[in-house]
Amino acid sequence: MSDGTSHSHSRKQYWIIFGLLFVLTVAEVALAQTAMAKSLLVGGLVALALAKATLVALFFMHLKTEMKALKLTVFLPFIFPALYAFFLIWEAGVRHA
Amino acid sequence: MSSAAAVAGEHAGHGGGHAHVLPPDELFGEATPGKLGMWIFLLSDAFSFGGLLLAYGILRGGAQIWHHVKDQAGWTMETEPTLGINFTAGLTFLLICSSVTMVMAVASSAEKNRKATIVWLALTALGGALFLGGQYKEYFGLFGSEGLVKEGLVFGHSAYASTFYVTTSFHGAHVLTGTIYILVTLFRTMMGKTDANEIEILGLFWHFVDLVWILVFTFIYLV
Numbered sequence: 001m002s003d004g005t006s007h008s009h010s011r012k013q014y015w016i017i018f019g020l021l022f023v024l025t026v027a028e029v030a031l032a033q034t035a036m037a038k039s040l041l042v043g044g045l046v047a048l049a050l051a052k053a054t055l056v057a058l059f060f061m062h063l064k065t066e067m068k069a070l071k072l073t074v075f076l077p078f079i080f081p082a083l084y085a086f087f088l089i090w091e092a093g094v095r096h097a
Numbered sequence: 098m099s100s101a102a103a104v105a106g107e108h109a110g111h112g113g114g115h116a117h118v119l120p121p122d123e124l125f126g127e128a129t130p131g132k133l134g135m136w137i138f139l140l141s142d143a144f145s146f147g148g149l150l151l152a153y154g155i156l157r158g159g160a161q162i163w164h165h166v167k168d169q170a171g172w173t174m175e176t177e178p179t180l181g182i183n184f185t186a187g188l189t190f191l192l193i194c195s196s197v198t199m200v201m202a203v204a205s206s207a208e209k210n211r212k213a214t215i216v217w218l219a220l221t222a223l224g225g226a227l228f229l230g231g232q233y234k235e236y237f238g239l240f241g242s243e244g245l246v247k248e249g250l251v252f253g254h255s256a257y258a259s260t261f262y263v264t265t266s267f268h269g270a271h272v273l274t275g276t277i278y279i280l281v282t283l284f285r286t287m288m289g290k291t292d293a294n295e296i297e298i299l300g301l302f303w304h305f306v307d308l309v310w311i312l313v314f315t316f317i318y319l320v
Contacts, residue, residue: 007297009204018197022190029186032319042320049315053308060200060304062297069124070136077140081147085154092159 007062017059024052135298139305142271146309149267150316153260164257177257178248180318181235188231189314192272195224196307199279199300206296211286214296218283221303225276232269236262261317268313271306278302 028048031041058064063071121127157163165177202217230239238244252262282299285291 007207009200009207011201011204014197014200014204018193021193021196025186025189025193028315028319029182032182045315045319049312052311056196056304056308056311060196060307061301066128067124067126070126070128070133074136074140078143078147081144081151085147085151088151089154089158092155096159096161 007065013059017055020055021052024048024055028052129294129298131294131298132301135301139301142305143309146264146267146312149260149264150312153264153316156256156260160256165255177250177255178245180245180261182318184231184235185314185318188228188235189310191224191228191231192307192310195221195228196304198224199303203293203297203300206286206291206293209293211289215283215286218279218286218296222276222279222283225272225279225303228272229269229276232265232272264313264317268306268309271309275303275306 028045031044031048034041036044057074063074125133164179166179198217198220202214202221205211205213205217233239234242234244236244237246250258250261252259278299282291282295286296
């Protein structure tokens, strides 16, 4: 494209994503104030946060319409921090239990 | 040197705010060098935040007592305030709103609507400034509220306090940088010196700031 961008812009879609982000944020805050098992609570909150982050990356940052190589360049490196997070935090918890 | 790189080199140094549009690349399509550069920067920045959140998780996972609060017998020796979830949820909503105004600015600039681009950028900058005001209020108090520092959440006194301030202030520095970046781009747009590519690259940075806050809000305030 002559303007240097390669995305179509759907305002309707942007408002839908905005609505979803709002609903997910309200759900997060409500969930955080419930008295459920800690592991379930943390799992639910992390899932909601990752869903929100993914919506922002795919639709607002337009990763959804980028080429496969750029998508992989962005997403693949996060495998390692995710593994570090899981094993190191688990290890710290076990060591001090 | 590829033909794409040759074109980039040929155009390097030409001002006027016009994107160096390269021939479509087999792997990266029509992404400009500036946009790829911003993505690389954002990845490195994401790992900085990842390191902070990881340190927070390890310290918290290994702590016998993470948050010193009053117990049934009364106040503990070093009582620390509880973070205000509702107020920060409001700040989160504010950043989400500013992400919408930013994506509208990107759409307007792609449609070459300069007036709308200016309005949306100004609203986004306002969102950033309000967020910073909110963070100041949270730390130091404003309009009669005391703020976390006066309430006893002091940097260096506990891992809870230190990880909170390091992570949220690092993010605050990004909001400040982003707001300045938006204001500079806003003035350049008013002078007709920007194009859609430049606004899109700015948008990537601002959405990243929003995305990181979504994670910081969850891990630091909610979990």
